[in-house]
Amino acid sequence: MIVFVSCIILFLIGLYAVVTKRNLIKIAIGFALIEYAINLFFALVGFRRGALAPIITRLDTPHNFVDPIPQALVLTAIVIALGTTSLMLTIILRIYSRYKTFDIAEIRKLKG
Numbered sequence: 001m002i003v004f005v006s007c008i009i010l011f012l013i014g015l016y017a018v019v020t021k022r023n024l025i026k027i028a029i030g031f032a033l034i035e036y037a038i039n040l041f042f043a044l045v046g047f048r049r050g051a052l053a054p055i056i057t058r059l060d061t062p063h064n065f066v067d068p069i070p071q072a073l074v075l076t077a078i079v080i081a082l083g084t085t086s087l088m089l090t091i092i093l094r095i096y097s098r099y100k101t102f103d104i105a106e107i108r109k110l111k112g
Contacts, residue, residue: 011037035081046070
């Protein structure tokens, strides 16, 4: 239960960074924290204490297996998150090379 609460806390820290920070790098870090919190939550959904890996060892004895679907989805989500994070950082670097600042308010002033 405490691990689910830590997922929520990590998500809220990331959301706080996205909503309140003015620095583009800090906003990108906030998005990454949100992604990590969601991936951790999905991985924990399939966890069962005392369960075995979902590999069939013997068919004659029943086993309590871990659900592999959330773990497979998390692996896919990690790859997608890596792509979106790299695209976000590339756009941030392009903005910095044009305006010479990471501050959103300053970029809005210079843009107009």
